[in-house]
Amino acid sequence: xxxxxxxxxxxxxxxxxxxxxxxxxxxxxxxxxxxxxxxxxxxxxxxxxxxxxxxxxxxxxxxxxxxxxxxxxxxxxxxxxxxxxxxxxxxxxxxxxxxxxxxxxxxxxxxxxxxxxxxxxxxxxxxxxxxxxxxxxxxxxxxxxxxxxxxxxxxxxxxxxxxxxxxxxxxxxxxxxxxxxxxxxxxxxxxxxxxxxxxxxxxxxxxxxxxxxxxxxxxxxxxxxxxxxxxxxxxxxxxxxxxxxxxxxxxxxxxxxxxxxxxxxxxxxxxxxxxxxxxxxxxxxxxxxxxxxxxxxxxxxxxxxxxxxxxxxxxxxxxxxxxxxxxxxxxxxxxxxxxxxxxxxxxxxxxxxxxxxxxxxxxxxxxxxxxxxxxxxxxxxxxxxxxxxxxxxxxxxxxxxxx
Amino acid sequence: xxxxxxxxxxxxxxxxxxxxxxxxxxxxxxxxxxxxxxxxxxxxxxxxxxxxxxxxxxxxxxxxxxxxxxxxxxxxxxxxxxxxx
Numbered sequence: 001x002x003x004x005x006x007x008x009x010x011x012x013x014x015x016x017x018x019x020x021x022x023x024x025x026x027x028x029x030x031x032x033x034x035x036x037x038x039x040x041x042x043x044x045x046x047x048x049x050x051x052x053x054x055x056x057x058x059x060x061x062x063x064x065x066x067x068x069x070x071x072x073x074x075x076x077x078x079x080x081x082x083x084x085x086x087x088x089x090x091x092x093x094x095x096x097x098x099x100x101x102x103x104x105x106x107x108x109x110x111x112x113x114x115x116x117x118x119x120x121x122x123x124x125x126x127x128x129x130x131x132x133x134x135x136x137x138x139x140x141x142x143x144x145x146x147x148x149x150x151x152x153x154x155x156x157x158x159x160x161x162x163x164x165x166x167x168x169x170x171x172x173x174x175x176x177x178x179x180x181x182x183x184x185x186x187x188x189x190x191x192x193x194x195x196x197x198x199x200x201x202x203x204x205x206x207x208x209x210x211x212x213x214x215x216x217x218x219x220x221x222x223x224x225x226x227x228x229x230x231x232x233x234x235x236x237x238x239x240x241x242x243x244x245x246x247x248x249x250x251x252x253x254x255x256x257x258x259x260x261x262x263x264x265x266x267x268x269x270x271x272x273x274x275x276x277x278x279x280x281x282x283x284x285x286x287x288x289x290x291x292x293x294x295x296x297x298x299x300x301x302x303x304x305x306x307x308x309x310x311x312x313x314x315x316x317x318x319x320x321x322x323x324x325x326x327x328x329x330x331x332x333x334x335x336x337x338x339x340x341x342x343x344x345x346x347x348x349x350x351x352x353x354x355x356x357x358x359x360x361x362x363x364x365x366x367x368x369x370x371x372x373x374x375x376x377x378x379x380x381x382x383x384x385x386x387x388x389x390x391x392x393x394x395x396x397x398x399x400x401x402x403x
Numbered sequence: 404x405x406x407x408x409x410x411x412x413x414x415x416x417x418x419x420x421x422x423x424x425x426x427x428x429x430x431x432x433x434x435x436x437x438x439x440x441x442x443x444x445x446x447x448x449x450x451x452x453x454x455x456x457x458x459x460x461x462x463x464x465x466x467x468x469x470x471x472x473x474x475x476x477x478x479x480x481x482x483x484x485x486x487x488x
Binding site: 034036037039072073089124143176198277336337338354356357391392393394 | 426430452
C-alpha cells in the first residue's frame with residue numbers, strides 16, 4: 001500500500017512543481033512573539049515584538065504552505081503538495097524527526113514522505129498528521145495517552161494509530177494533553193477523543209476520567225454532521241455543517257466544566273472556531289466575531305483590576321461580540337493561549353489579548369483589550385490575502401498572492 | 404493574581420529540572436521544587452514570564468520525603484530558564 005502512495009505523491013509533485021515555484025516567490029511567511037525554543041523560524045532564540053519576514057530555504061524547496069498549526073512551542077507546516085515540515089521545541093519528540101531536540105529551522109518530516117498528508121495539528125507537546133488515505137499518525141509526548149496508541153509512551157517519529165486502521169480519518173485536533181479525531185463519510189462522521197479527560201474535554205463520560213490511551217467516541221454528536229474539530233488547552237470544540245458550535249471540556253469564565261458537547265445557544269451560523277486556554281472565538285457566516293470567556297481574556301496582565309466575576313449562566317459562559325472591529329467583516333480567526341488574531345475583509349491583521357512576549361506584533365509587550373492593527377513592514381500588497389495562525393505565545397501570518 | 408489553581412497530581416515531575424511542572428501559556432513551564440513544597444510554598448513560577456499558578460497539595464504528603472533530597476540538594480535555581488538545544 002505504501003508503494004502506491006509513493007507513486008501518487010510523486011506524480012502529484014511533478015504536476016505541481018512548475019506552478020509551485022512561481023507561487024513560491026510571492027508567498028511570504030511572517031512570525032512574532034515568544035521565540036526562545038526556535039518556534040519563530042528566525043534562526044534566533046529570542047522573542048520578537050514585531051512581525052519578522054522569514055527567509056527559509058528548506059521551505060522554499062518544499063513548496064507553498066497551505067496550512068500551519070502552532071502548538072505550545074512548535075510549528076507544523078503542511079505544503080500544498082502534501083509534505084510536512086516542523087520546527088521549534090522538540091524535546092518530547094513532537095517534531096517527528098526521530099530525535100528529541102529543538103530545531104531552529106523548518107525540517108522535512110521524512111518518515112511521512114511516503115504519504116500525501118492532508119491535515120495536521122500541533123498540541124502543547126504532541127503532534128498529529130492525517131494522510132489523504134485516512135491514516136492517522138501521532139508523535140511527541142504520550143504521557144497522558146494523547147497519542148492514542150493504547151499506552152503512555154512518547155514517540156519521536158510519527159507512528160500510525162492502529163485503532164483507526166479500518167476507518168478513514170479526516171481531521172486531527174491536538175490540545176494541551178488530549179486529542180480529537182474526526183472520521184469521514186463512509187465510516188460515519190464520528191468524533192473520537194483520547195488523552196487527558198479530567199476537565200471533560202474528551203466528552204466520553206459524565207464521571208471524572210483521568211485519561212484514556214485508546215480512542216473513544218465522543219457522546220452527543222452521533223446525530224450531528226460535524227465538519228471541523230478544534231482543541232486547545234483543556235477545551236474541545238466542533239462545528240456542524242449547519243453552523244452550530246459545540247464546546248466541551250474546561251468551562252469558560254468560571255462556568256462548570258462540560259463533560260459532553262454543548263451546543264451554543266445562538267441564532268448565528270458559525271463557520272469557524274478557534275480555541276485558547278481560557279477563551280474561544282467564533283466566526284459567523286456574516287463575518288462577525290464572537291468571543292467566549294472574554295471577561296478573563298485580554299486582561300491577563302491586569303488581573304487585580306478585574307471586577308468580581310458575575311454569576312455565570314448555568315448553561316455556560318456568555319457569548320460577546322468582539323468590539324472595535326469598525327464594522328469590518330472578518331475572514332479568518334486564530335487563538336493563542338491568551339491572545340487572538342483576525343484577518344479583516346480588507347486584508348488587515350488585528351490582534352488583542354496578552355502581549356508580554358510580543359505575540360500581538362505591535363512592537364511592545366503591552367496587553368490589549370480590543371483589536372489593534374498589525375503592520376507588516378513591507379506594506380500589504382493590494383493583491384495579497386492573509387491567514388493567521390497562533391501558537392501558545394506566538395503568531396504566524398502567511399501572505400498569499402490573490403489568484 | 405494567580406493565573407490558575409492546579410492540583411499537584413496534574414503537575415508533571417521533570418527530572419531534568421528537578422521540579423514539578425505545568426504548561427505556561429507563554430510556552431515555557433511553571434515550576435516548583437520539592438523543597439519549595441516542603442516549606443509550604445504554593446506558588447509555581449514561570450522562568451520566562453510574569454505569570455504564576457497556585458499549587459493545590461497536602462503539605463503532609465511531602466514532609467516525609469526529605470532524606471535523599473537533602474543529601475543531593477539537586478533542585479535548580481528558581482530563575483533557570485528551560486534548556487534549549
